[in-house]
Amino acid sequence: MLGVLSGLIAAVLYGNIGIKVIYNNILIEFFNFPPLTTRRGKHYWAAVVPIYWTIAYLISAAIPYFFGLVGLTAAMFFVQFTYTFPALLGLGFIVQREAMRGEPPFDPHTGEVQRRDSGVRRWVRGYCGRYWWACVLLTLYALGSLVVSGMGTYSSIETLVAAFKTPQVNAFTCRSPLAG
Numbered sequence: 106m107l108g109v110l111s112g113l114i115a116a117v118l119y120g121n122i123g124i125k126v127i128y129n130n131i132l133i134e135f136f137n138f139p140p141l142t143t144r145r146g147k148h149y150w151a152a153v154v155p156i157y158w159t160i161a162y163l164i165s166a167a168i169p170y171f172f173g174l175v176g177l178t179a180a181m182f183f184v185q186f187t188y189t190f191p192a193l194l195g196l197g198f199i200v201q202r203e204a205m206r207g208e209p210p211f212d213p214h215t216g217e218v219q220r221r222d223s224g225v226r227r228w229v230r231g232y233c234g235r236y237w238w239a240c241v242l243l244t245l246y247a248l249g250s251l252v253v254s255g256m257g258t259y260s261s262i263e264t265l266v267a268a269f270k271t272p273q274v275n276a277f278t279c280r281s282p283l284a285g
Contacts, residue, residue: 124150124157170268173261180257188250196243203234 125141128150132138139146165171204227209219222230232240 120158120161124154127157128153170265173265173268177258177261177265180254180261184250184254184257189247189254192243192247192250196240196247199234199236199240199243200228200231202231203236204228204231206234 128138128141132149132153133140138149141147141150168174208221211218220227234240
């Protein structure tokens with residue numbers, strides 16, 4: 106019951122944000138709707154809300170196993186953008202900053218950059234610099250998030266395969282779900 110309640114709260118909050126984004130960025134910009142701060146804008150807003158939720162229902166009813174698709178999307182993309190990419194960007198920043206340490210500074214008059222080394226040797230020097238421990242932690246963190254993403258993707262695909270093996274009754278069929 107708690108899962109249903111938290112899912113309902115999340116749906117209402119995400120729906121509210123989605124409707125505001127659509128209203129402000131599409132309806133006002135392209136169709137000259139009034140701003141939400143005006144009385145007329147609030148009336149249009151009240152008309153857009155049921156249309157938005159009707160479209161959301163039709164999309165979720167048209168996809169036989171909607172939560173499997175959401176799980177697959179989350180495992181493949183949301184995990185990467187939330188955990189993997191920030192760790193890799195942090196790692197790249199530390200390696201680049203540490204690789205520059207001890208080199209002569211950039212000369213703006215000549216436009217010349219002097220480097221002690223380049224390629225893999227430079228990367229290793231940056232990785233094993235003062236913050237080697239942070240590089241190790243960020244590497245483990247990124248690898249762990251890739252493992253989580255792989256396991257989530259595998260699980261979602263297995264769930265979708267199992268769901269599509271059994272015949273589905275969705276909102277657009279005329280057959281009763283109770284009929285054998």
